[in-house]
Amino acid sequence: MQRGNKSVLDYLQKDPMGFLLFMLYRAPAVLLALTFHEVAHGYVALRCGDPTAKLMHRLSLNPIKHMDPIGTASMFLLGFGWAKPVPVNPNNFKRGRRDDLLVSLAGVTTNFILFLISTLLTVLIGFALYVPELSSDPQGMRFMLSYQETGYTLQLFPAYAGEIASLLRAPWLLHIQRFLLHFCMINLGLCLFNLIPIPPLDGFHVLNDLVLKGRINLSGNAFRITHLALIVLMFSTDIVSRAVGAAVSFVQGLVLGGYLRIFGL
Known part of the structure; x- marks a missing residue:
């Protein structure tokens, strides 16, 4: 993932038009992942007794209502970030701390489920997209689908399609696969x-x-200060990027390996 992030930034500098083509696939993945994450928070809060998000029209599937400028830009460039938080009033919860926990877990759980589904779809499409020498071999499938492999990276960037043309037997499926690969990474990273x-x-x-x-009760100012500190840390060092990237690669490797074993590879 770290290597892919550098590729994104390099791509923007070296090939602006290619970067725009790249964003045709990445942008929908980012906006969908962010939207589902925030709507999940609001919906669970509503079920727990807090209608604030609904009253403020934040249960909408319109991505614009959930976009945070810095968080969304981070999602595009780094593969992880945040949306504009759905407003929640804990005083309305039926069961205080339990409901706060459920609301907090709603977004990440939704993203993880979307990651599992989209990863499964990449495997299924891979059987039809890649030549038999790859699709029938576990190492071949890992080369094309693992975040740490070159084949995966080449599929993300439309300008590199020619470099993997000989590995494809149904090239038209690459458009669907490319979106799904972005969607997998974005959801797991988020x-x-x-x-x-x-x-x-x-x-x-x-x-x-x-x-x-x-036991910890932070004021609104404390939340804003820690949020600002996190933003500075993210964009001034690669500590967060490396940590999240390593975790993403590890989890994706486990899930991908599990799916391949299910299909006998």
Whole structure:
């Protein structure tokens, strides 16, 4: 993932037109992942007794309502980030801390489910897309579908399609596969990034509700300060990128390997 992030930034500098073609696939993946993440928060909050998101029209599937400028830009360039948080009023919850935990887990759970589904689809499409020498071999499938492999990276960028043309038997499916590969990475990156236990991310609420039993109560200013510190950390160092990238590669490798074993590879 780290290598792919550098490729994205290099691509923008070296080939602006190619970058625009790349974004035709990446943009829908980012917007869908962010939208489903936030709508899941709002819907679960509504089921737990808090109608705030519904009253403020944040249960909409319109991505524009959920976009945060910096968080969305991070999603496009780094593969992880955040949307504009859905407004939640914990005072409306039926069962306080339990409901706060459920709402906090709703977004990351939705993203992880979408990751599982889209990864399965990439495997199924791979059987038809790649030549038999690849699709019948576990190493061949990993070369094309694993985040750490060159074949995966080449599929993400339309300008590199010619380099893998000989590996494809149904080239028209590459358009669908390319979107799904983006969608897999974005959803898993969004899930794991938001599980970092730093406010205002979901992971902090999970830690506070599940482990600390709600003992930490931060003010709005404290949340804003930690959020700003996280942004500075993300864009001034590669600490967050490396950590999330390593976690994404590890989890994706486990899930992909599991699917390949299910199909006898």
